[in-house]
Amino acid sequence: MRLTTRSMTDASELSLQLDSTLQELPVWELEIEQHLPGNTLLRLFEQEPLLPGIILIQNQEFVGMISRRRFFEYMSRPYSLGLFSLRPIANLYTFLQTQLCIFSEDTLIVAANQLALKRSPELVYEPILVKSKSGNYGIVDFHQLLLANAQIHALTLTQLQRVEEQSQLAKAGFRDLKQNYSRLLQNEKMAALGQLVAGIAHEVNNPINFIAGNLVHATNYIHDLLNVISLYRQHYPEAVAEIETAIAQTDLDFITEDIPKLLTSMQTGCERIEEIVRSLRNFSRLDESARKTVNIHEGIDSTLLILHSRLKNHKTDQSISIIKEYGNLPPVDCYPGLLNQVFMNLLANAIDALEAGIGNGELAVGKESHCITESGLSNGKRLRPQILIQTTITDEQQVMIRIADNGPGIPEDVQQRMFDPFFTTKPVGQGTGLGLSICYQIIVEKHGGQLSCVSTVGQGTELIIKLPVTALR
Ligand SMILES: Nc1ncnc2c1ncn2[C@@H]1O[C@H](COP(=O)(O)OP(=O)(O)OP(=O)(O)O)[C@@H](O)[C@H]1O
Numbered sequence: 466m467r468l469t470t471r472s473m474t475d476a477s478e479l480s481l482q483l484d485s486t487l488q489e490l491p492v493w494e495l496e497i498e499q500h501l502p503g504n505t506l507l508r509l510f511e512q513e514p515l516l517p518g519i520i521l522i523q524n525q526e527f528v529g530m531i532s533r534r535r536f537f538e539y540m541s542r543p544y545s546l547g548l549f550s551l552r553p554i555a556n557l558y559t560f561l562q563t564q565l566c567i568f569s570e571d572t573l574i575v576a577a578n579q580l581a582l583k584r585s586p587e588l589v590y591e592p593i594l595v596k597s598k599s600g601n602y603g604i605v606d607f608h609q610l611l612l613a614n615a616q617i618h619a620l621t622l623t624q625l626q627r628v629e630e631q632s633q634l635a636k637a638g639f640r641d642l643k644q645n646y647s648r649l650l651q652n653e654k655m656a657a658l659g660q661l662v663a664g665i666a667h668e669v670n671n672p673i674n675f676i677a678g679n680l681v682h683a684t685n686y687i688h689d690l691l692n693v694i695s696l697y698r699q700h701y702p703e704a705v706a707e708i709e710t711a712i713a714q715t716d717l718d719f720i721t722e723d724i725p726k727l728l729t730s731m732q733t734g735c736e737r738i739e740e741i742v743r744s745l746r747n748f749s750r751l752d753e754s755a756r757k758t759v760n761i762h763e764g765i766d767s768t769l770l771i772l773h774s775r776l777k778n779h780k781t782d783q784s785i786s787i788i789k790e791y792g793n794l795p796p797v798d799c800y801p802g803l804l805n806q807v808f809m810n811l812l813a814n815a816i817d818a819l820e821a822g823i824g825n826g827e828l829a830v831g832k833e834s835h836c837i838t839e840s841g842l843s844n845g846k847r848l849r850p851q852i853l854i855q856t857t858i859t860d861e862q863q864v865m866i867r868i869a870d871n872g873p874g875i876p877e878d879v880q881q882r883m884f885d886p887f888f889t890t891k892p893v894g895q896g897t898g899l900g901l902s903i904c905y906q907i908i909v910e911k912h913g914g915q916l917s918c919v920s921t922v923g924q925g926t927e928l929i930i931k932l933p934v935t936a937l938r
């Protein structure tokens with residue numbers, strides 16, 4: 466007779482894993498030669514109240530197993546004890562003839578549990594037999610198997626929960642990543658645009674200085690020359706025939722009269738180019754990371770200048786009118802390069818919207834006087850596309866910039882999502898959906914301001930920026 470137990474710990478105290486096998490469970494290994502009398506079993510079961518069963522052997526070879534339950538069940542019948550207590554256990558075993566449930570020791574606890582539960586109802590609580598690689602048999606109490614299974618079940622739930630939490634974290638991480646990426650992308654886009662604009666401004670600046678500088682001298686020289694000619698004509702009214710012909714052929718009188726106008730318009734042209742160069746430089750503000758105290762209106766104006774060519778709809782030949790209502794703003798401490806990005810995005814959105822169609826109503830917030838109607842259309846009055854830019858200083862000392870268009874407006878469901886990165890209603894290739902999310906970051910996160918939208922379908926849209934006069938960060 467041999468009694469060994471590998472571990473008598475209760476299964477509920479074991480630290481099991483999802484892939485734990487039967488090896489890890491407490492196993493009883495009590496073997497008894499089957500030629501011994503039946504009352505040996507009785508003694509053993511009484512000595513060891515937790516013993517679930519005893520393995521029967523013959524000449525060291527495995528024969529079967531008698532469980533505590535089956536044994537006492539049978540012994541409680543009349544005459545059983547008398548009949549079998551002195552006879553060999555082998556006799557009793559042939560009477561009991563139970564079906565054995567044998568698993569190899571590397572069977573998963575969960576799998577063994579599943580199969581063991583499929584046994585017929587009268588056998589379902591029988592202990593199971595575990596066969597080791599070396600061919601030894603052990604007995605596992607079914608109760609312990611159930612406990613282990615319950616523990617693994619709980620573990621599975623915890624791990625599932627953890628996986629879910631991790632996937633939530635991963636999702637949040639992905640969102641952050643996407644946001645960072647969008648910020649980088651937009652910054653790069655703007656930096657590239659800024660560099661291009663700055664480059665052009667620089668290239669144009671030199672030749673225009675050259676022209677503008679010389680134009681002053683040219684004007685003086687021409688005036689002098691015209692003076693000399695006029696003096697000649699005064700003192701020599703009768704010139705030789707060749708000169709008279711040349712005067713007639715060149716229409717000297719007309720030239721004399723026209724040249725000052727021509728010079729003035731060249732001068733105006735030069736001034737206009739110089740102004741454009743100044744605006745381009747202002748817009749590009751390559752030092753955009755620097756904080757500065759600036760005039761907000763300059764930023765809006767230079768952005769409008771950049772967008773100038775987009776204000777005319779070449780298909781319908783109808784221009785978008787820009788109405789400026791600038792208030793008396795103090796200089797604002799801000800990141801001017803970034804604010805220009807915001808004006809650019811908001812104005813570009815308004816232009817896109819107006820190109821897509823115009824609402825039937827008046828400017829969302831504009832005054833009646835701004836609504837220029839176009840008569841002569843058979844179906845009544847029609848509005849002209851317009852963008853109204855208003856700036857004011859609020860009572861809370863905040864600078865408020867409102868950009869309104871009388872485009873088609875934004876439906877409620879789009880309004881909910883328009884500030885989300887990558888949200889766009891524009892066709893693929895036309896919109897990245899980054900514009901407004903970047904604006905939001907710049908205004909709210911970078912300047913501690915507010916960005917909101919008021920829109921009515923069919924009337925138009927207004928984007929409202931509020932900035933503290935001194936940027937928070
Ligand atoms: N003034 C507006 N009128 C109507 N819809 C607008 C207006 N401004 C924004 N939207 C809506 O909000 C969406 C998101 O705007 P956002 O500027 O973020 O992206 P986008 O203009 O589509 O693309 P991107 O600016 O990156 O080229 C637009 O696709 C459009 O549907």
Ligand SMILES: [Mg+2]
Pocket residue numbers: 810813814896899900901
């Ligand atoms: Mg946009």
